[in-house]
Amino acid sequence: MLLATLFFICSLSPSLIPRGSIAQGLLSGVCMAVGYALGAALQWLWTYLQLPRVLRHARLRHWPSMLLALCAVAGIATLWLARAWQNSVRAVMELPPIDEAYSLRLLVVAVLTLLVLLLLGRLFAWIAGGVGRRAQRVLPPRVARVLGVAAAALLFVLVTDGVILRGALHAVDASFRQADALIPPDRAPPKLRGRSGGPGSLLAWPDLGRTGRDFVTNGPTVADITAYGGEAMTPIRVYVGLPAAQDANARAHLALQELQRQGGFSRSMLVIITPTGTGWVDPAAIDSLEYLQRGDVASVAIQYSYLSSPMSLMIEPGYGEESAQALFREVYGYWRTLPKASRPRLYVHGLSLGAMNSERSMAWFELLGDPIDGALWSGPPFESRHWRSFTAARDPASPQWLPRVGDGHFVRFMNQHGSPVPRDAPWGPTRVVYLQYASDAITFFDAHDAWRPPDWMAPPRAFDVSPSLRWYPLVSMFQLALDMLLADGTPMGYGHVFAPSHYINAWLQVTGARDWSPAQLDELRHQLDAERNAQIEANRRAD
Known part of the structure; x- marks a missing residue:
């Protein structure tokens, strides 16, 4: 939860394109889920290496609760900064500031997104565990667990790519084809x-x-x-x-x-x-x-x-x-x-x-x-x-x-x-x-932004980029990926x-x-x- 909160806080920071409450909520929810998954993976690795669980010591038994409380306070406090950060992007594009209910709306969307992704993660773990337990009847335990994870991953890929994604793309394909053929009655050669x-x-x-x-x-x-x-x-x-x-x-x-x-x-x-x-x-x-x-x-x-x-x-x-x-x-x-x-x-x-x-x-x-x-x-x-x-x-x-x-x-x-x-x-x-x-993420996105700050963030900064923009590992890449989808919605002369x-x-x-x-x-x-x-x-x- 500590990593999830850190990712959530970083996701609220400004990037190239102004984000509405729904777009920001989806982004923050995804970033929280990534942070949570990364924390869970690190915790598994710590346990797998049989390192001592420090927070289970009697003198530190209250620390987990204190850390969770700290995460909640930090997240809520950062929500108050979210409007100011977004307004810094809007200011360079000469847009009016966002309304006061912005932070509440994005929080609701972020929490719902996080819950959905966590449920999908639990479903993945349940499938992997079920396949692994059955495979242990004929295979060594570690081989069976690897097989379970591989089977769950394959199932998720097949369902996502073969059913959900392909179905959506075929629907969009048919829709665009019909729209392309449509001739309005008032349009003459x-x-x-x-x-x-x-x-x-x-x-x-x-x-x-x-x-x-x-x-x-x-x-x-x-x-x-x-x-x-x-x-x-x-x-x-x-x-x-x-x-x-x-x-x-x-x-x-x-x-x-x-x-x-x-x-x-x-x-x-x-x-x-x-x-x-x-x-x-x-x-x-x-x-x-x-x-x-x-x-x-x-x-x-x-x-x-x-x-x-x-x-x-x-x-x-x-x-x-x-x-x-x-x-x-x-x-x-x-x-x-x-x-x-x-x-x-x-x-x-x-x-x-x-x-x-x-x-x-x-x-x-x-x-x-x-x-x-x-x-x-x-x-x-x-x-x-x-x-x-x-x-x-x-x-x-x-x-x-x-x-x-x-x-x-x-x-x-x-x-x-x-x-x-x-x-x-x-x-x-x-x-x-x-x-x-410079505010066009379609031009300046790079997958390398996940682990290193891009050159265009170095001074001197372009006039159409928020002075409050900062680089954060992984999170900045997700922000710029979303900016690409929103780049056509900016005022003329930006994005x-x-x-x-x-x-x-x-x-x-x-x-x-x-x-x-x-x-x-x-x-x-x-x-x-x-x-x-x-x-x-x-x-x-x-x-």
Whole structure:
């Protein structure tokens, strides 16, 4: 109980993302159960080694009761600090403080979670003991006990993975499939050329999927772009949904044909987008680029899943990479056959799981003879290979949450306040920019956090990370794992929710666009941020 209480107290401390009472209660209950299990294991080991039970001495017989009372007092006292700790996270994200009943609600959820996990532990021990006792009739006692534990573990894994988890995943799979096929009655195909599903398109409207239909029907119009001065064109958006073809290669080939048909290679810029797990393309990213290029841009994406990124990563771990490679291979293969003087500049982009798969869509050494123009990857997951290697190669004087790699000739990192590399520093033939927030656990989670503090916690600390955040063995890993699940629920500009204004700054670096005045850019940033924030709030109210 002493270790359970210590884990409970540490779990209440702040991490990267604000936690509601239910999320915090579940986290605290799990941490208490882990601490209790660890204490029980240590107690078993102490007994197994036949070491003396100190607290059973007559003079110390009251110590267990005193320790339990101390645990209760410490836990209750820490609950009063929980609100202040959570408010320290909310303050950096400019959120209002939480209400006074927060601590009571999380305590109820934590206790219930602990009780459920303890009952499961007792059930495990009962099964293991029962199998072990029966096995002792024909096997040596210690072999029988090991067999009992193995049998109980196998049963729990089979039930959890084969029945509960698989059943839940199949239910979610069916639900997402139906939602992806649903076409709202007020959603009509685009009437303008240059959009998949519209006039002259090779793709039928239902074959785009829900996220594809959102992608091709939204975005700035010519009038919207012209309002900021100068002539504009209608941006070209090509999207191929899962229902359009049987496999990734067929969808990629269809995307190339559609891009050619819509005139995508006649624009000055072409962007290959790898969407998130659901097939979603962040409007903050593509809208901002279309404004900056005054519509003279074509973008193409294909869907590889209809599940959220974490589920897609679990169920179809390699399919997103396969899809991204197929699309890049088709588009790049045709692009390099075009005259260099007249072909569009070629870029790649992805958010979250899309960033990781976009990274893996190409091998840089194969592009040395004819390189692409650049890449913008936002919120790269912690498993992104290139991101990890670039971060590891940073200047030791730069923090992990905003690295500086060499002289910034090839790759630069940016956050809400820009890049540590001066804006006028020269670029090479290919420009790579990572847009990331220090408060995004999807980028900065690491399983090693269980036993060592991460580098991004070292000073100087990022402005969007609570100054009260501390590292605790095991507990911090559980906190950051939960932060990954909550990272999409933050205010815009924090966590995993990227602001158009920050995309504008990143695209300016990647594309080198210079035909906008500072006043025009400030107006564009303010307007797009306001519109995107209103969309996010409306979607959250609807959910």
